[in-house]
Amino acid sequence: MKNILIGYARCSTDKQDLEIQKSSLADLGIDASRIYSDHGLTGTNRTRPGLDQALAAVREGDTLVVAKLDRLARSVPDARWIAEQLTERGVKLQLGASVYDPVDPMGKMFFNILATFAEFEADLIRLRTREGMKRARALGKLRGKKPKLSELQHKELRRMYDTGEYSISDLAEMFTVSRPTIYRTLARTSKTQQV
Incomplete structure (x- = not known):
């Protein structure tokens, strides 16, 4: 059975760059065509197409490689769920240069410690x-959308609607907004007028 290395990289926001992780994975011997990635998805979001593709690509005897554990899960x-899925399928998990061995008690403990720190770091960020x-809200710097x-x-939208001459679709087209926006605006203006 040939051991194929499959890489996975992830960054949480669109402003972050995946190139450093991809470069690290390439340095570990992973072909660029075997690196799967997710861009703009947090590690707490279980719906990650790139991760799903990487998990589907690995076969028994292969190794899934991530630069750091927090790139895989937060x-x-x-x-643990990902590690168990890989173990059941006979796939190794490599974190940077270290291969995680779920059978070895020290390897299992080390993996759990890393997972705990990754979760702790995510909690601190939140x-x-x-x-x-x-703080920004208190200083008046965060005002919402x-x-x-x-x-x-x-006021004009309410006035036009009250004439009965314009439909919701007409108003949406005239004000270049969606129909739900018209409905919300009418609901707000009727509430404020009743006060």
Whole structure:
């Protein structure tokens, strides 16, 4: 049985670059055509097409290689689930230059420690993000999404709708917004008028 190396790379946001991970995987001997990737998907999101392709590509005796464990999974249960799936299929998991051996107690402990740190790091990022947003909101720097229609357009839309001469589709076309936006605007303006 020939041991084929299959690589997987992932970055969480569209602004991040996969090239460093792909370069690391190439340095470990993985052919570029055998590197699967996900761009703009977090490790906590289990729906990752690139990971699914990599898992489908590995066969018994092969090795799935990731630059770091946090590129594969950001939670302990997910990391364990992936490792168990690979073990059941006779596929090895390589983290950087180290091959994870699920039969070896030290290897299993090391893998669990890495998975715990990856999950802890993801939790810290979420916590810092929430704290940053809370602080920005308190300072008035985070105002949410800009409305599609101005206050004047809201009033005009309501006035035109109340005449009964315009349908929702007509208004959506005239104001270049979607029908749901028209419905939401009408619901908001009727509420504010009742106050």
